[in-house]
Amino acid sequence: MSQEEAARARGRVGGRPTVAAEEIIRAARDLLPDPGRSITSIAKLLGVSPGTLYNHIPDLRDAGQAIEHARRIDTAALPTSERQARYWIDVARAFDQWGKPDRCYRGLLAAEHAAPQEVRRGSVRTMAAGLMRHDRALPGVRAFAQRVGALA
Template identity: 70%
Template sequence: MVKVPGGDLAKYDLSSPLRPELKACHAFLDPGDTLVVPSLDRYGRSLQDLINMVAELRERGIGFTSLHENLDTTTPGGRLVFHVFAALAEFIRELIVIGTNEGLAAARARGRVGGRPTVATEEVIRAARDLLPDPGRSITSIAKLLGVSPGTLYNRIPDLRELRAGARPPPARSPREVAQHERDQSQRHFLYGNYSHPESPVGS
């Protein structure tokens, strides 16, 4: 028995990207039925898609007929055509894989690798290593200055923690040194006011 949901085959656009009608059509079919479509391009979006769906119908005991191509999988000739289609699809997939692998191998031979170009060049890493021992700079500020992420520095500089361990803060001043510094500051302010350069005293 041939079933056409709703009785009007033309209104079912089975090649629609969402294809809710296709799911409804497949659910409507029972074993022993035959699905009839106007043409193969109205049913499948690609050769592989077409082969997969027809194979699924066959597993459920459902035939498939395309009117435009005069293709009927309920006959030996129709099944032979679909076997040829399946072999052709497999052949195309293998050609694509082989071509892709050959292209990647050729690119690697030319010194090119896939993915985004790395930002952390050797020059950036050397600059980071020079800056890491500086106690006045955090890892985040160094990464921002060089245009990379902190994670990049951790990944590209295995001894980063050792370099940071050498970034010791300056020793604390003794009370006598602090007092002397404050006296120097007061004397400078008394002599030169708000001028920051001793070369420019008030009234000169």
């Protein structure tokens, strides 16, 4: 008899217990519409990792759903230019996951316009490098990739 079978025989079921209680997930859902809060800041406030929220709130993993949520946010209401840039980077990431390179590129350009220092992040470099496959269809993407350090 395996350890798993023995545990089942003793009435034990399941694996590792979940970190996120239903109250935490409910609180996270309540905080999500606030444009001044990021997934990371919500997770930190609730004492869980961002990955925990992504694992327990399926809408956060769906790129199309993310774009729908993003459309409801007034970027002018975001408190700082850095937060505005992060918003545009998140929008670009969703379009990248959705397979829309032109919209991804526009989001990255908006982030660069809002706060140029924010597009020097690894995630932006990765997206910019991926956009290089579309360099003929996306005028200026090569120069953008150069600016963010995606080209060695």
